Amino acid sequence: MRERVKVLIAEDEYLVALDIRNELMRIGYDVCIPVATGDNVIAAAIKEKPDVILMDVNLASDIDGIAAARAIRENYDPCIIFMTGLDEGGIKNVVGAMDKSRYIIKPVSIHEIEDMIRSVIGAAPGG
Amino acid sequence: MMKIDFRGSSINAKLIVSFLAIALIPMLILSVIDSRIIFGAIRKNSLQAMQDVASLNAMEIEAFIDANLNNVRTESLIPTFRSYLEAPVRGGYYEGVARDILSALKKRDQVNILSYSLHGPDGRALISTTIEETDTSAGCSEAFRKASAGGLPVVSDVEFHSTPPVPSLFFSSPVRSDEGATIGYLVVRYNAAVLQRIIHRNTLVSGEKSSVMLIDDAAIQLGNSAWAKDLYRPMVRLGSERVMQLKKIKRLPADIRDTPAGRYGELEKWFAGKPRHSSFVEYLGIDSSIPMQCVAASVSIKPWHVICFRPEDDFLAAVRQQRAVTILALLFCSLAVTGIAFFIAKTISRPIIRLTSVADRIGRGDLQEKVLVSGADEIGRLGVAFNRMTENLNESRSRLLEATLRLHVILDTIPDAVFVHDVKGNILDVNRSTGMMYGFTLDEMLKLSMASLSGVGSSMDMALQRLANAQQNGSDDFEWTARKKDGTEFPVMIRLRSMRIGEEDLLIAVVTDVTELKKSEEEIKSSLKEKETLLRELYHRTKNNMQVISSLLRLQRSRLKNQEASDLFMEMENRIQSMALVHQKLYQSQTLSRIDLKDYIADLAGLILKSYQVSSGKVAVRLEMVSVPVLIDTAIPCGLIVNEMISNSLKYAFPGERTGELRIELEKKDETITLTVSDNGIGFPDGLNPRDTETLGLKNIIGLAEFQLGGTVDISSRDGVMCRIEFREERYVQRV
Numbered sequence: 001m002r003e004r005v006k007v008l009i010a011e012d013e014y015l016v017a018l019d020i021r022n023e024l025m026r027i028g029y030d031v032c033i034p035v036a037t038g039d040n041v042i043a044a045a046i047k048e049k050p051d052v053i054l055m056d057v058n059l060a061s062d063i064d065g066i067a068a069a070r071a072i073r074e075n076y077d078p079c080i081i082f083m084t085g086l087d088e089g090g091i092k093n094v095v096g097a098m099d100k101s102r103y104i105i106k107p108v109s110i111h112e113i114e115d116m117i118r119s120v121i122g123a124a125p126g127g
Numbered sequence: 128m129m130k131i132d133f134r135g136s137s138i139n140a141k142l143i144v145s146f147l148a149i150a151l152i153p154m155l156i157l158s159v160i161d162s163r164i165i166f167g168a169i170r171k172n173s174l175q176a177m178q179d180v181a182s183l184n185a186m187e188i189e190a191f192i193d194a195n196l197n198n199v200r201t202e203s204l205i206p207t208f209r210s211y212l213e214a215p216v217r218g219g220y221y222e223g224v225a226r227d228i229l230s231a232l233k234k235r236d237q238v239n240i241l242s243y244s245l246h247g248p249d250g251r252a253l254i255s256t257t258i259e260e261t262d263t264s265a266g267c268s269e270a271f272r273k274a275s276a277g278g279l280p281v282v283s284d285v286e287f288h289s290t291p292p293v294p295s296l297f298f299s300s301p302v303r304s305d306e307g308a309t310i311g312y313l314v315v316r317y318n319a320a321v322l323q324r325i326i327h328r329n330t331l332v333s334g335e336k337s338s339v340m341l342i343d344d345a346a347i348q349l350g351n352s353a354w355a356k357d358l359y360r361p362m363v364r365l366g367s368e369r370v371m372q373l374k375k376i377k378r379l380p381a382d383i384r385d386t387p388a389g390r391y392g393e394l395e396k397w398f399a400g401k402p403r404h405s406s407f408v409e410y411l412g413i414d415s416s417i418p419m420q421c422v423a424a425s426v427s428i429k430p431w432h433v434i435c436f437r438p439e440d441d442f443l444a445a446v447r448q449q450r451a452v453t454i455l456a457l458l459f460c461s462l463a464v465t466g467i468a469f470f471i472a473k474t475i476s477r478p479i480i481r482l483t484s485v486a487d488r489i490g491r492g493d494l495q496e497k498v499l500v501s502g503a504d505e506i507g508r509l510g511v512a513f514n515r516m517t518e519n520l521n522e523s524r525s526r527l528l529e530a531t532l533r534l535h536v537i538l539d540t541i542p543d544a545v546f547v548h549d550v551k552g553n554i555l556d557v558n559r560s561t562g563m564m565y566g567f568t569l570d571e572m573l574k575l576s577m578a579s580l581s582g583v584g585s586s587m588d589m590a591l592q593r594l595a596n597a598q599q600n601g602s603d604d605f606e607w608t609a610r611k612k613d614g615t616e617f618p619v620m621i622r623l624r625s626m627r628i629g630e631e632d633l634l635i636a637v638v639t640d641v642t643e644l645k646k647s648e649e650e651i652k653s654s655l656k657e658k659e660t661l662l663r664e665l666y667h668r669t670k671n672n673m674q675v676i677s678s679l680l681r682l683q684r685s686r687l688k689n690q691e692a693s694d695l696f697m698e699m700e701n702r703i704q705s706m707a708l709v710h711q712k713l714y715q716s717q718t719l720s721r722i723d724l725k726d727y728i729a730d731l732a733g734l735i736l737k738s739y740q741v742s743s744g745k746v747a748v749r750l751e752m753v754s755v756p757v758l759i760d761t762a763i764p765c766g767l768i769v770n771e772m773i774s775n776s777l778k779y780a781f782p783g784e785r786t787g788e789l790r791i792e793l794e795k796k797d798e799t800i801t802l803t804v805s806d807n808g809i810g811f812p813d814g815l816n817p818r819d820t821e822t823l824g825l826k827n828i829i830g831l832a833e834f835q836l837g838g839t840v841d842i843s844s845r846d847g848v849m850c851r852i853e854f855r856e857e858r859y860v861q862r863v
Contacts, residue, residue, distance in 0.1 A: 011836060013829075013835065014764070014827075014830045014831050014834040014835040015827070017834070018830065034834070036834050036835060036837070037837070060760070060835070060837075126713075
């Protein structure tokens with residue numbers, strides 16, 4: 001039996017991170033404790049090896065979401081979904097070079113996130 | 128001393144003078160030293176010779192006198208003379224014999240002896256070889272008597288008698304009887320000229336021009352080898368009385384007059400000193416014009432002196448001649464050296480002169496000039512070096528020209544105006560852009576003053592002040608108002624730099640037209656203003672929107688019957704209010720990016736108290752806060768945290784009628800911000816660990832503080848609840 005899909009949320013807005021986590025857990029995903037900084041994202045990703053990382057581009061740290069994603073990709077190859085408030089053209093430029101990357105424009109609804117995860121993993125949260 | 132200035136003379140003259148100096152000075156010194164030494168030696172030598180001559184003459188005279196005295200003494204012993212003198216009658220046998228003997232004796236020296244005679248004891252001549260003198264020689268007999276008192280033979284002074292009229296010298300010796308008594312005298316009369324002959328004979332020894340004199344105690348010249356006419360004249364002036372006296376005793380001839388004074392100069396002084404002994408003098412000048420050496424020697428038997436003269440010309444002539452020859456040789460040498468020097472100087476200087484003329488032309492700027500070099504000597508090498516120098520100069524000059532040209536192109540290409548000023552502000556040079564910037568031609572520019580290029584409010588004094596400033600500090604940068612030819616004023620930025628070129632202090636002014644810069648600066652300023660307005664507007668609208676949300680909630684709440692739901696709604700309202708307040712503070716703030724946490728929390732506390740409808744009598748709020756400006760990213764979680772903490776206290780700490788105090792403290796130490804909210808209420812229920820609680824409020828405080836601010840949370844309950852968060856505002860960077 002496949003394990004449940006594991007999700008890591010990297011978002012520096014505490015209440016937003018809390019909200020997304022609550023919703024995803026309710027749906028049935030295995031959600032790690034959210035992280036707010038680039039350093040913590042990289043550390044948590046290497047430790048937990050989540051299948052999906054919801055990555056805020058503007059993290060409250062020196063290392064932004066894109067740099068963190070690159071660092072993680074050097075270790076293993078999870079599905080990274082960027083969340084950003086920037087306009088569409090900007091994010092394409094930023095993420096375009098990276099394979100298997102998706103993005104959602106803020107503000108995000110939980111349904112959007114769920115659809116995106118589903119389309120990337122190709123399976124329900126329970127496997 | 129003649130002063131010769133060689134600085135202006137040519138190299139030829141210098142060389143020739145140097146050669147002459149080197150060649151002739153030693154010769155001159157040598158010849159001078161030489162002749163001085165030789166003169167000294169010859170003088171000494173000659174003096175020695177003169178002394179010898181004088182002594183010789185004196186000795187000869189002595190020998191003559193001595194011999195004759197001996198003769199006459201011996202002859203006076205002839206018995207016939209005694210017999211004749213003792214005979215009672217004159218004219219007897221003995222007289223004839225005595226007369227014959229006298230004649231025989233006279234034959235001893237026919238030339239010089241004038242007569243032999245026998246005198247009676249009274250001095251009267253009895254018989255004589257010369258008949259006529261028999262009665263006339265009484266005078267001299269008188270002298271003999273006196274002189275022969277001691278019985279010895281004597282010699283007289285030179286005396287002058289009439290028979291015969293020749294100067295005579297008498298030798299006499301007494302004729303004695305067997306008993307020893309003087310019974311008469313034998314007298315030999317000499318011609319005094321014999322002395323002159325002795326003197327003359329010995330003169331030749333001391334040189335042709337020398338002369339010898341024999342003088343007696345009255346300075347009467349008994350011999351004079353040079354001037355025979357001076358014979359028997361006194362050598363010095365005697366005075367007429369003395370001359371008369373001497374004439375009377377027949378020591379001077381009757382026709383002689385006194386000698387004029389001063390004829391023999393130094394010698395007369397010597398004689399006046401009554402010389403007793405032989406002494407030698409050297410003196411200069413008989414006629415006080417001819418330098419002479421003079422030496423005297425005394426004769427021992429008579430108080431006579433032999434004096435020798437010798438003119439210096441005589442013995443120095445040879446040396447003088449030698450010196451003349453030397454001088455001639457020197458002259459010849461000078462001529463020869465001059466000739467040689469001239470030749471050498473020409474040889475040395477010709478290439479130098481040629482080099483000089485070429486250097487002259489090069490100095491005037493003709494760098495194409497070449498020196499025709501010949502010879503491997505220093506001058507030849509100098510020529511080679513000269514040519515190399517010219518080539519280098521040529522190359523340097525062309526490089527310099529090239530660099531100057533390049534610099535000119537650069538200067539004319541840059542859009543800035545470049546002025547070269549002197550310290551008085553005169554315009555010495557400008558680049559091409561200057562003309563374009565100011566609208567003048569370049570020639571016009573150079574005649575203008577700084578004042579005519581400056582706008583209203585920029586005076587000449589101010590400009591000079593700037594120049595002085597730049598000269599003192601090396602540079603001065605400032606803004607200025609410039610004026611074009613047509614009077615238009617425009618803003619410029621001027622960079623002044625002082626520099627020293629040679630002895631001249633120059634100031635370089637680079638003038639940049641900042642009209643466009645000013646314009647775009649204005650544009651940027653207005654654009655920034657626009658953005659600020661927009662941002663303020665945005666914050667304002669955000670705040671309004673939140674206010675609308677809050678209002679919607681409040682409207683909804685008023686319909687609610689359920690108290691718990693109503694409370695939840697109110698809490699939500701407060702949370703939204705706290706965020707709205709941040710935006711309000713932002714658009715009210717100066718910077719649009721930071722708000723003062725102190726003001727914000729104070730306002731927020733007031734709002735929350737009002738919403739819970741807590742009177743100041745029930746809960747007293749104490750604020751102890753310092754001003755801490757923070758970014759919006761920090762302010763919002765802080766606001767939410769404060770909101771939760773105050774709400775918790777108001778909800779739970781003071782149930783019923785309980786009153787108390789709410790304390791809010793804010794401090795910043797180093798970069799750490801500490802926010803403490805505490806009350807003196809009832810505290811947590813026993814056993815409650817705030818970290819385990821599921822209350823959204825507490826959970827939010829911890830989450831926001833730890834997760835979002837990266838800080839620490841300390842919640843404790845002792846005499847009420849104390850909640851403290853510590854964080855450093857380092858996660859967020861300013862975004863707006």
